[in-house]
Amino acid sequence: MAFYCYMLRCSDGIFFTGHTDNLEHCIAQHQTGELPGYTQTRRPVELACSQDFPSRHEALTAERQIKGWSRTKKQALIASDWTSLIEAAIPHAERALRLRSGRTED
Template sequence: MAFHAYLLRCNDGSYYVGHTDDLETRMAQHQTGATGGYTAPRRPVTLVWSETFPTRVEAFAAERRIKGWSRAKKEALIAGDWDRLRMLARSRKT
């Protein structure tokens, strides 16, 4: 079974990070508001990034890591701008 970490852009421009073992079903839940919580009043949402992991532990770890990132770092991830992502990671350490 595969697991996914994912990043959504909400209608208000904010980002939501989660993980799941069924990305298609989870997206449908977010779109209908069935999940409640953060995304329900911020619909519609758009899937802007996801990655597949072999275990739930790894997907959850990615979720937790990304949740702690700045908006700029999340946007670099979405754009696939690995140089900017590395630069932003280094600038956090100084």
Template sequence: MAFWTYMLKCADGHFYVGHSDNLEARIAAHQSGTIGGYTHSRRPLELVWCETFGSREEALAAERQIKGWSRAKKRALIAGDWDLISELARCRSRG
């Protein structure tokens, strides 16, 4: 069974990161408003990034890691710019 970590861009420009074993159903639930919380008042939403993992633990670990990232680092992930992600990580570790 595959598990997904995903990032949504909210209507207000903020990013939401989550994980699920059924990506399509989870995004539909966010879009319809059946999931309360952060995204409920920030619709419509756009899926901007996702990755599959072999276990729920891996997907959850990725979610937690990405939630701690800066906006710039999240944008680099969306763009697939691993060099920039590495640079931003080095800059943060120096500060």
């Protein structure tokens, strides 16, 4: 059985991240407002991206990780822009230090 971590783009432009074992059914529930909570008042929603995992634990771990990310990092993931994703992962203070020192790479 596959499990999915997914990201929805809500009508207000905010990203919602969740996990499920039935992606189509879950998105349909979000779309109709059947699931109480965050997306219920932010419809319509659209699937921005999803990834399958072999276990619920791995899908939940991915969900929790992505929920802590910045909007920029989430947008890079949606676009499969790995360079921007890595750049967005560098803390602001470290990025500023690299620029001040003239160092742009690790």
